[in-house]
Amino acid sequence: MFDLPREAGKLKLELFCQGARVHQNCRLEEDTRPIKRTRGGLGSGLDLILPGNVWVNVPIEEPFAKQSPFVIDRVAGKYSLWHEAQLICQLKLPSRPRWYDETTSSGKRLGDIGVMQGTYFAIYPSDLCGFWKTEPKQSCRFCSVGICYGKTESEEKSVQDVVEAVKAARRFEKITFVHFNTGFYENDSSLDMIIPYVEEVKKETGLLVGVQCPPAADLSKYDRLKAAGADHVSFCFELFDPERFQEICPGKAETFGKAAEKLAGDPLLEQAKTLAVKHLGDTQPQPGQLIFYRALLYCRKLWGKGPVAGEIIAGLEPPERSIQAIDFLGSCGAVATVCVFRPCIGTNLEHESPPNAGELSPVFARQWEAVVRHNIPTGIAPNIRTAMVHLQEEGRCFSSRSFGWRGFIYLLKRVSLKALFRLLIATRIR
Ligand code: SF4
Structure with a gap:
């Protein structure tokens, strides 16, 4: 679907536009940064690191994100990104500050x-x-x-x-x-x-x-x-x-x-x-x-x-x-x-x-x-x-x-x- 890491910028844009759903396996509160809208008008999502060290702030709370085909999952302690049932890539999450x-x-x-x-x-x-x-x-x-x-x-x-x-x-x-x-x-x-x-x-x-x-x-x-x-x-x-x-x-x-x-x-x-x-x-x-x-x-x-x-x-x-x-x-x-x-x-x-x-x-x-x-x-x-x-x-x-x-x-x-x-x-x- 995406030729990664070469096309990580394209995946980043898709995630901006479609957001992602978060699987119940995820433990975001313990594992990564809190979602904060401290600054600027448009920030509201979850920071993820895609292959190629491409960072993306993914909307997960807005209604459109709840309908997204992208899903963030956590299996055996490791995070991954899925598009419907297809694995897209492994993810890194910045550690909880x-x-x-x-x-x-x-x-x-x-x-x-x-x-x-x-x-x-x-x-x-x-x-x-x-x-x-x-x-x-x-x-x-x-x-x-x-x-x-x-x-x-x-x-x-x-x-x-x-x-x-x-x-x-x-x-x-x-x-x-x-x-x-x-x-x-x-x-x-x-x-x-x-x-x-x-x-x-x-x-x-x-x-x-x-x-x-x-x-x-x-x-x-x-x-x-x-x-x-x-x-x-x-x-x-x-x-x-x-x-x-x-x-x-x-x-x-x-x-x-x-x-x-x-x-x-x-x-x-x-x-x-x-x-x-x-x-x-x-x-x-x-x-x-x-x-x-x-x-x-x-x-x-x-x-x-x-x-x-x-x-x-x-x-x-x-x-x-x-x-x-x-x-x-x-x-x-x-x-x-x-x-x-x-x-x-x-x-x-x-x-x-x-x-x-x-x-x-x-x-x-x-x-x-x-x-x-x-x-x-x-x-x-x-x-x-x-x-x-x-x-x-x-x-x-x-x-x-x-x-x-x-x-x-x-x-x-x-x-x-x-x-x-x-x-x-x-x-x-x-
Ligand atoms: S985006 Fe507009 S309303 Fe929001 S802080 Fe900047 S100038 Fe003010």
Whole structure:
């Protein structure tokens, strides 16, 4: 059914879209990480490791997952994945993080400060996203952040709490990367809130640090963020289709739309518009989207090619739009991070159907092709495996393009030796 490990990326996409049922033999509570929705809008599932060291966060709680043909079973203490009655592969599960139950010096549970996602530690450090607080709510319609806030995570996390939790994650999980994520803050202040955390974590641990915040209108804040030690930034504009952006992300569309009005005539805003129009082809971007693209272009200049990403959700707009978004990001020298829409329980979109994996395949093919075509570095940081999204190289199995020598030279230049070795073995050099 799947030629593993070569096609582990395809299996990962099927699992995102169909979820899995859990056989009663499984003892997940004892054997692996708890299911937590601490951060971000779409995470809700079980982290598994497929052949080829491909990590995947599999939905198991949503109604669609209860109908899935995939089953996770445990036989003689070993986990495996089945498709109806056919064995697909053996599974590894990350071990249960008993350290989550330890506390910081202020008495906070470490597991309430952040969450392991794949092989990195993810932290949503502070106040609830402002779009969840408006009346009526303007939160993104797929998002579950406001549902988890104060339940599966601590509402307040001091810089010291966060540093202690990161050190524990490094000690127990050997993490190399910490990812910070915030929601929307009034007065263009999301980055002001996050910078002290970045600065202290970098100073105290030296780990690689990534940040995903709503875009700042005052671009000098990105200079401060870089000086604080951030190694990676990403921008979650979610949807490239202007109409869908407005429907799905009403807070972002309105708030950043107003910010764009104030910046009328700004050269970088104009450049962002020109580039977006070039890829959209038949329509004009929303002003609110341009604020994301403007910040992304600025960061691309500041950090260079590779450490800047744009995050989109596939399955909430036509695949052709997702492909346009990937091409747009590639032309900016940025990486596309492609989440797969998951109708999480309790969200406004909980009754929607998950997307069809076959329809999304060309999106993941393009994700890989874009980094090669635009010669964008990827896979360089050590030991980073993402469970919620495909790594760029995990999209290689979707693409029928070989790129010939260009592709080979890309791999040699841009992918770390260890990752390259693993990739060539997994894909049997084509
Ligand atoms: S900006 Fe949207 S996706 Fe992000 S936390 Fe707020 S509501 Fe959720």
